[in-house]
Amino acid sequence: MDRFLSSAINRIDAKGRVSVPGHFRSVVQKRGFGDLYGLRALDVPAMDVGGTDLLERYESRMANEDPFLQTADDMSFFVHGDGAFMKLDQDGRITVSDFIREHTGITAEVAFVGRGLFFQMWEPERLKAHGAQVRERLLKLRQRASGAAAGSAE
Amino acid sequence: MDRFLSSAINRIDAKGRVSVPGHFRSVVQKRGFGDLYGLRALDVPAMDVGGTDLLERYESRMANEDPFLQTADDMSFFVHGDGAFMKLDQDGRITVSDFIREHTGITAEVAFVGRGLFFQMWEPERLKAHGAQVRERLLKLRQRASGAAAGSAE
DNA sequence: TGGGGCACCATGGGCGTCAACGGGAATGAT
DNA sequence: ATCATTCCCGTTGACGCCCATGGTGCCCCA
Secondary structure, X not given: OOOEOOEEEEEOOOOOEEEOOHHHHHHXXXXXXXXXXEEEOOOOOOEEEEOHHXXXXXXXXXXXXXXXXXXXXHHHHHHHXXXXXXXXXXXXXXXXXXHHHHXXXXXXXXXXXXXXXXXXXXXXXXXXXXXXXXXXXXXXXXXXXXHHHHXXXX | OOXXXXXEEEXXXXXXXXEOOHHHHHHHHHOXXXXXXXXXXOOOOOEEEEOHHHHHHHHHHHHOOOOOOHXXXXXXXXXXXXXXEEOOXXXXXXXXXXXXXXXXXXXXXXEEEEOEOOXXXXXXXXXXXXXXHHHHHHHHHHHHXXXXXXXXXX
């Protein structure tokens, strides 16, 4: 398998390092990523982490914009400025910088979540809360759909 | 990687010097920039810093303007008159002049932000505020565009 | 089927290197 | 003479490299 799947929670040590789950590392290697590139997710307190192809995908998207309009500037600001290289050390660990902590609220533990072509880093409690929210939204969606069909009360 | 990516905050010392982040310096060297050229960003309180290609970028922007209109004249004034060379000393530091402080509000610390082909210098608090604005605009952009399903990193 | 051994992974910590930073001294400009 | 600029050196703290330990699951063999 060459995609990021499943999730795991690892602890940050006294030096601020955390092990990237072994399974994810093998995916990184299999896809030939040199360095990992992570950027702050737009609408959730998480880091989106992937290879340099993640970056290239954004850049090809930006190439379609007029470089002198604000949108292109915003995109560049977000992709280039709101991201950071996350170098794996020889044991497959990355250091959790303040840059990451600020956006995610991560302090002592990191929840890694596979997302296919990339993975995410969350503060475990926030991930849990987010998961509950998503679940609720999906549930409401379904209830509304079936309610409209049957005309039943909620 | 030969592009300016990620960000860092460095302190200004008693002599008014600040270290350019090591990663940025290696990019400068790799791209073969002799001197760094910095100019006041048009719509934000930041310095745009890069090699001579930065000048070309602005000049191509001016080429799109009618040379008889005031806009072109204003732009030329900005690009050619409102810029400054920023020489790196032996330790990779530059001096933060009043010219820079006036436009950016920088006093004690400088936030360096990678922007791909160039980088920016910000007063850290202002950068934070600007980042929040950008984030908001991009979020709106995405919400407007998403009739279809979209992952959080797309 | 149970047990020993092996491999892998998460975690902790020692240590060397380098970047950021502070400051002294020489040089140059006004 | 005074101030700003540049060179050079030392300090410090963060980070990368390396090794050790303990836990867990797997496999092989008795």
